[in-house]
Amino acid sequence: MKNLKMINLDKIGITASTACAIHCAILPFLLTLLPLWGLEFLATPALEIFMILLSLLLGVWSLNKSYRIVHHNPGPIIILALGFGFILFGHFSGIEILEPILIPLGGFTIAGAHFLNLKLTKSCKHHH
Known part of the structure; x- marks a missing residue:
């Protein structure tokens, strides 16, 4: 069994963030076909909220730990916040045409924050 570290x-x-972005980008096109395939659960608000909360939890936990212990670069945290800003605005702005654009953009932005954090963590020569 793998150690948590x-x-x-x-x-x-x-x-998780990329899956969320792809889910949100493709869902409007597949919405009418999901019941035929028995996959209507993919269009539920509960799944969307779960994916957003999972991305938020992983993002905050991972980036906070790396920022405090390893690289002290606020860039990934700023990008993470921007990504969640896109998602929140897409969900709650009331402008329906923006939702299928901003939510996937937010998911890919969050994935980018993790990617930058991973690169910064690997490039750091020692742990503080």
Whole structure:
């Protein structure tokens, strides 16, 4: 069994955020076909909220830990906040045409924050 320290939260965050972005980008096109395939659960608000909360939890946990202990660079945290800003604005602005644009953009932005954090963590020669 893998030790918790062996699990790379940034890689999990990249995967979760990218899956969220793809889910939100493709869902409007597949919405009418999901019931035919028995996959209507993919269009539920509960799944969307779960994916957003999972991305938020992984992002805050991973980036905060790396920022405090390893690289002290605020860039990934700023990018993470920007990504969640896109998602929140897309969900709650009331401008329906922006939702399918901003939410996937937010997911890919969050994945980018994890990617930058991973690069900064690997480039740091020592742990403080």
